[in-house]
Amino acid sequence: MAAPESGDGNNGAARMVTLISSDNTRFEVEAAAASLSQTLQLTILDGGGGGGDGIPLPNVDSATLSKVLEYCIKHAPAAANGGAPNATAVDRAELERFDNEFVNIDQSVLYSLIMAAHNLEIEGLQSLVAKKVADMIKGKSPMEIRRTLGFPDPTPEEQAEMNAHMLEYGWAYE
């Protein structure tokens, strides 16, 4: 399973590409892993990112990028199998375990990750982090959500609306 034949008609050793983070750190990864990003896929298919050039990613810092690539490397073999119809239950369980561990991180890192996943269009990562954030906020009060998002304090008028809503939909606040 771990054989480096990750498709795309390449022969021999897996093709490598270089990605450059916003703080100028260079990451060399297999093209198959980087291709999980829809944004990068076209560039890579056209032969970009190889040799000394590298693909600059001005919106992603090195800490976030290394985390993103950790995800991509882990998920690349399954993705190459087209959603892994022939993956074994063990493989799937292993990926699930990895995913659960992977998002067990600080909230601020999660937010950087979801932005990066959005910019790079890595669908699986985006939904993984979105699900994690959803689980974290689902029990919060509207006021806590406002503070999390840095909304200004509600005006008296808004506060009255919030109170009225809470009275009407008390069951949703239990």
Next chain:
Amino acid sequence: MTGASITRAPPGLLDEIVIEILIRLPVKSLVRFKSVSRTWRALISSEFFIRAHLEQSSSASSKQRGPSFLVTLHALPHPGETQPTPFSTHFRFYQWRPGGTGGDDIANNKQAAAPLVYETDLVGNQYSRLRRFFAHCDGLVLAPTDAKLYLFNPATRDAVALPNNDGILPLQRGGYFPYAAGLGLDPKTGKYKVVRLFYRWLDYSNRTYRLGMEVFTVGEESGGGAWREMATDPPYSVDPWQTAVTVKGFMFWHMDRTRGDRGLLRLGLADEKFRVVELPDALDPAADMMLDAVHGDELCLTDRRTGVDPAYGTVTMWVMSSRDGYSRWERRYTIQASDVCHPMGLVPHDDGGGGLVSLRRGYELYRYDWESTEELNVECRMDRMRYQERRARTWKNMFRLNVKPYTESLVPVTV
């Protein structure tokens, strides 16, 4: 809900990302978050968001969590009764997820638990006996009773009684309206439609009649709040009291077997036209059969043939899907079972689920894995389940149980 530490989200968290997160929240949280701000309220109430949230929860439940079920039950209030007399307008909806909260240890004879989602008493309405089965579509539940049709969204705790059409011949047979009803989404307009069959006239002496079909569009802005007769009349009658099985824009009923008609009546919700669907040729005309919607877009016909051994029969499941425009049956599964089972949910082979099917027989839910075993494993006994209200309770004297695969949604029920 006491605020622990609050980590600020970075400024410029894009709207698209916020939406990606919100569509993964349960309905209860979203109802609460309507008061975060006016913008959030508008977003969460918008048709776009409601649809996106529904798509997300349907795909998540089929891929990751497995099906969840909505359970409604009716018990006999007094011992010795055979029918639930002056049956109230009290509705209770419980949600149960196999292997979910509290339900994970059936093997150890630990009772499964189903939390109460919504309970309401529609006082002021005519008392009703529940008739036949509920219909579920995208989080909406249609409860056909002998007096009225009720429409619920249990997750948002909305309930409405649909008006009755006084102009319709009030055919009363022993006090009931033996109509057949149905609920489904019109794929062309994106609106939900409730339909019901009625008699234009009927002659008891020689059993001749003429049928009509009327439709109620949920949340219609213009001309809403009223039933409208369909331009085309149903060409055949259907089994009375039958609630339609709806899949992707089509409703299906058994044709009236008491008249010897054989086949299914199909109604297209977009064009409001009828068509007769033949049963599979190989189906034994005398076999018992069940019609179910499984896995979103597949119509499943289950028959049961008695085998050599009287204790066991062969249950065959035929499937029709939207890919063939619901015109061709495919023999999909054959299992050994001693009685007719309702398929409740399928996990297809290529989904990595290993080929599992949830089946219901009477009060029991089974799990059948035709790749590794040949027997039915009891997943849950609905009559022994703990029904979780403020306190857990079990129900004695169970009279009728409705179990439907269920996806919670924000779809509004407005008349």
